[in-house]
Amino acid sequence: MNVTEILFGILTVMALFSALLMITSKNPVHSVLWLIVTFFSISGHYILLNAQFLAVVNIIVYAGAIMVLFLFVIMLMNLNNTAEPKKNRWLKLVGGIAGGCLFLVLVAALKDSEVKRQFTEVKTGDIGLIKNLGKELFSTYVVPFEISSILFLSAMVGAVVIGKKE
Amino acid sequence: MRGNMYLLQIDKFFILEKFLLVGFIISLSMLVAMYATYAERKVAAFLQDRIGPNRAGIFGILQPLADGGKLFFKEEIIPLASSKTLFVIGPMLAMITALLTSAVIPWGPGLPIAGRNVSLQIADINIGILYIFGVVSLGVYGIMIGGWASNNKFSLLAAIRGASQMVSYELPMGLALIALLMLVGDLRMSTIVQDQIGKGFFNWHIWYQPLGFIIFFICALAECNRTPFDLPEAENELNFGYHQEYSSMKLGFYLFAEYINMFISGVVMSTLYFGGYDIPFVNEAGLGWDPWVLSVLGFVVLMTKAWIFIFIFMWIRWTIPRFRYDQLMNLGWKSLIPLALLNMVATAVVVLWLKK
Numbered sequence: 312m313n314v315t316e317i318l319f320g321i322l323t324v325m326a327l328f329s330a331l332l333m334i335t336s337k338n339p340v341h342s343v344l345w346l347i348v349t350f351f352s353i354s355g356h357y358i359l360l361n362a363q364f365l366a367v368v369n370i371i372v373y374a375g376a377i378m379v380l381f382l383f384v385i386m387l388m389n390l391n392n393t394a395e396p397k398k399n400r401w402l403k404l405v406g407g408i409a410g411g412c413l414f415l416v417l418v419a420a421l422k423d424s425e426v427k428r429q430f431t432e433v434k435t436g437d438i439g440l441i442k443n444l445g446k447e448l449f450s451t452y453v454v455p456f457e458i459s460s461i462l463f464l465s466a467m468v469g470a471v472v473i474g475k476k477e
Numbered sequence: 478m479r480g481n482m483y484l485l486q487i488d489k490f491f492i493l494e495k496f497l498l499v500g501f502i503i504s505l506s507m508l509v510a511m512y513a514t515y516a517e518r519k520v521a522a523f524l525q526d527r528i529g530p531n532r533a534g535i536f537g538i539l540q541p542l543a544d545g546g547k548l549f550f551k552e553e554i555i556p557l558a559s560s561k562t563l564f565v566i567g568p569m570l571a572m573i574t575a576l577l578t579s580a581v582i583p584w585g586p587g588l589p590i591a592g593r594n595v596s597l598q599i600a601d602i603n604i605g606i607l608y609i610f611g612v613v614s615l616g617v618y619g620i621m622i623g624g625w626a627s628n629n630k631f632s633l634l635a636a637i638r639g640a641s642q643m644v645s646y647e648l649p650m651g652l653a654l655i656a657l658l659m660l661v662g663d664l665r666m667s668t669i670v671q672d673q674i675g676k677g678f679f680n681w682h683i684w685y686q687p688l689g690f691i692i693f694f695i696c697a698l699a700e701c702n703r704t705p706f707d708l709p710e711a712e713n714e715l716n717f718g719y720h721q722e723y724s725s726m727k728l729g730f731y732l733f734a735e736y737i738n739m740f741i742s743g744v745v746m747s748t749l750y751f752g753g754y755d756i757p758f759v760n761e762a763g764l765g766w767d768p769w770v771l772s773v774l775g776f777v778v779l780m781t782k783a784w785i786f787i788f789i790f791m792w793i794r795w796t797i798p799r800f801r802y803d804q805l806m807n808l809g810w811k812s813l814i815p816l817a818l819l820n821m822v823a824t825a826v827v828v829l830w831l832k833k
Contacts, residue, residue, distance in 0.1 A: 340625060344563075347618075367607045375614025376647075379621070379640050386625050386633060440603050441664060 319359055326352035339385045343378060350374045362439025494595050502579050502599065509780075510736035511541040513787055517736075520791040548729035556722050560626040567623025568723065568730035574616040575737040581608050582744055583667050584779060585754050585772040586761070597772060598667060605666040606654060609745060610647075613700055617643045619734065620702075620709060624719035635718035638802065639709030643700055645809040650696035652817035653689040656824040657749060660685055670753035678757035683750045688820045690750045692813055697742040699809070702735060704794040708802055743786030747779055754779045 326349055333345035350373045357366035437443055448456050515530065515537070522529025530537035555564055585597035602608060617640050624636020658664060660682065661672050673680045683690050699706040710718030720731040747753060754775030755761075761771050800808070 338560075340560075340563075344622070363602060363604045364607070367604050367611045370611040371607070371614050375611060375617075376644055379617055379644055382621055382625075383637060383640055386621070386637065 315359060318355070322352045322355040322359070326356070340382065343381050343385060346381075347374050347378050350378070357439070360439060361437060364441045364444055365439055490593065494590075495599060498597070498599055499580075502584070503576055506576060506579055506737050506740060507733075509740045509783075510733055511545070513736040513739060514544065514732075515541045516787065517791050517794075520788065521795050524792070524795040545729070548726050551725040553725040553727070554722075556628060558628045559722065560628070563622050563626035564722075565727070567619055567626055568720075568727045568734075569619075570622060571616070571619025571734040572730045572737075574612055574619060575734040575741065577612045578609050578738075578741045579744070581605050581666050582741075582748055583670050583753060585775040586768065588772050589768055596667075597776070601665060601667050603665065605664045606658070606669070606749070607664060610651060610654070614643075614647055616700070616738070619731070620719050623723070623731065627719070627722035629722055631715045631717075632719050632721050635709045635715045635721075638715075639702065639719060642702075642706065642708060642805060642809075645806065646696045646699040646706075646813075649692050649809065649813035649817040650700070652814065652821050653686075653692040653696070654749075656689045656817075656821045657682055657686055659821075659824050659828050666748060666753075670748060670755065673752040674755045675760070678752060678755070681750065681752045681755070686750065686820075686824070688816065689824075690746070692817050692820065693750070694746065695808075695813065697746060698790065698793065699805075701738045701742055701790070703739065703790055705797045705800050706805060707799060708805060739787055739790055740783060743783035743790070744779065746786055747782035751782050 329345045329348035329352065333342050333349060336342050336345060350369060354366040354369045354374075357363075357369060438447065518540070519529045519537075521527075530540040533539035533543045555561055580599040581602060583596075583598040583601070587597055588595045620639040620643075621636045624632040624639070627633075657669075661669050663669070663672075669682075673682060702709050709715075710720070715721075720728055723731060756774060756778050761775070764771070
């Protein structure tokens with residue numbers, strides 16, 4: 312075991328643990344905070360892959376902006392146990408079965424795939440560095456990149472239009 | 478597995494020098510923040526024609542120690558209905574995010590020690606300035622978590638104000654930075670400083686990006702929650718803001734984090750727009766001086782620039798009244814963002830035109 316593997320292990324345990332706590336914690340604010348911890352551990356994985364730009368953008372966009380808005384809404388709604396509607400027991404059962412089926416399908420699909428036999432190669436490649444990533448995005452993938460930016464723009468305009476409606 | 482031994486290749490000297498540097502910079506930030514509180518009181522006194530603190534030591538020079546001691550020995554009160562863990566985590570986060578930013582700042586040209594060139598920068602990472610941006614965007618959690626965990630409506634309102642203010646002002650800040658990065662062509666802080674050295678002080682980015690600097694400065698004021706943007710702690714509307722329920726050193730951490738943020742944003746602005754450790758009107762490379770002297774001089778110059786910014790921050794605080802909340806949002810979204818976009822497009826056009 313070298314340092315990279317130890318770091319990978321720590322980050323993976325952290326990611327899974329915080330993701331589980333995010334689902335299981337009763338308080339929605341705690342859920343959001345655990346989700347932020349998950350994002351951090353995923354950013355750690357990106358750094359192990361030498362994808363520095365992706366790691367920092369993941370933190371700026373998700374942890375720094377989107378999760379702040381999530382927290383914002385949840386804090387203002389003042390959710391607590393009394394306000395929570397009672398869930399039907401059958402509904403829970405159906406949800407469990409559906410989720411279990413999805414899990415089963417995913418496991419079955421990935422069981423024999425190539426991925427299993429490949430180790431993640433850490434700190435090889437420098438495609439995640441900002442210069443190379445920018446060159447790729449603006450040469451090979453320029454069309455999908457621009458299309459997705461138009462999608463974002465239209466979403467923003469849509470949000471403003473909805474917000475303006477009295 | 479191949480190519481993954483890089484963490485083990487780090488030698489012992491490297492670890493030792495980084496630890497020393499981290500320790501030095503963190504103690505430095507604390508010390509500067511301590512004396513910034515003293516300077517704030519003296520500047521306020523000067524602007525209001527008072528004397529200011531003058532009891533502890535000569536000229537009241539021991540006042541920060543007395544303040545700190547007082548905060549440490551005060552009773553610690555955790556509200557019964559608060560969420561206790563988060564209540565404690567709030568000020569911790571505020572302090573951690575304030576201290577983290579200094580990691581990518583180049584503090585001097587570098588020292589040769591025992592045949593090695595020791596860089597005076599903790600980490601010269603590829604994403605440099607984006608790292609600062611990421612840490613600054615996390616600063617909001619200290620306020621939000623503290624405000625929410627206090628279980629107090631005023632605190633919650635202040636926390637939400639603070640969060641929306643910080644998220645809003647990050648946008649023009651980022652746009653102003655993009656224009657700067659187009660000039661430099663690199664995100665590394667060391668390259669940004671190298672780019673500004675030479676030609677007296679006419680290579681400093683302030684001459685190429687005056688509008689960008691003004692936008693960045695206004696956003697830095699807002700990100701530090703300094704007047705005229707200190708809406709999260711507007712005492713006449715929200716009692717005391719997000720740290721209303723806090724007492725003793727937890728309150729101290731919140732107040733202290735603000736001063737560290739002020740210091741760091743002063744350093745960042747000096748590095749980005751005012752040449753960092755570059756000594757104006759001196760061609761350092763041509764002097765042939767000992768690198769040690771140059772490093773110390775560069776560091777002193779950087780600190781002087783940062784202190785000038787801290788003074789301007791204080792000057793503004795004791796001169797300009799607080800904005801109203803809708804004015805704050807209008808300024809951010811309807812003035813600064815269009816201005817920053819304009820600045821960005823104009824810079825892009827000029828950069829392209831000059832390259833042809």
